Amino acid sequence: KAGVTQTPRYLIKTRGQQVTLSCSPISGHRSVSWYQQTPGQGLQFLFEYFSETQRNKGNFPGRFSGRQFSNSRSEMNVSTLELGDSALYLCASSLSGQGGKTQYFGPGTRLLVL
Amino acid sequence: AQSVSQHNHHVILSEAASLELGCNYSYGGTVNLFWYVQYPGQHLQLLLKYFSGDPLVKGIKGFEAEFIKSKFSFNLRKPSVQWSDTAEYFCAVLNSGGGADGLTFGKGTHLIIQP
DSSP: OOOOEEEOSEEEEOTTOOEEEEEEOOTTOOEEEEEEEETTTEEEEEEEEETTEEEEEOSOOTTEEEEEOTTSOEEEEEOSOOGGGOEEEEEEEESOSSTTOOOEEOOOEEEEEO | OOOEEESOSEEEEETTOOEEEOEEEOOOSOEEEEEEEEOTTSOOEEEEEEOSSOSEEEOGGGOEEEEEGGGTEEEEEESSOOGGGOEEEEEEEEETTTOTTOOEEOOOEEEEEEO
């Protein structure tokens, strides 16, 4: 079974631009979560989608948004990019959105904001 | 809010040495516990997990972890490390009640195994 895939793998943007990242979960997984990884803050939870609905949200500004499609694929959007948004963005999928289910991570999208 | 502490940010060991990485969490309710590993150039991989039952759980590559509820701890152990265990190790906690904050991760422990 194929793992979680994320596209693109690398991205360079300038301040003020917006960016969209994509995530395809493991086949059969309906929950997709997004995380931001930086050297300073470590891994931080952004949000989780299940059945096309945002179920949970971390402590990030409204510039960070996402959506999930009927095939469980998910996209994450960051508007008005800031230098501090440079990070590795990780997507994880699990069988359901309920607590207690194991999350499997993709390789991430490395975003550099100049 | 849940918080996770990993006591050692950098650990250097020689091959065949025993390993124990500490992990403590703050929330006292029902939790699900995980250890993930990130090898150089690779993505996060699940090492092992604890949901319920036997507090001593075994994972891949000879790793094990013990859940001690009274100490809010979930320490990772391996009796004899190998050079290939060089990686970043992350402890993570999911509140069983729905995980409103998603997985909460520790800051990670960078483990270097010297041949």
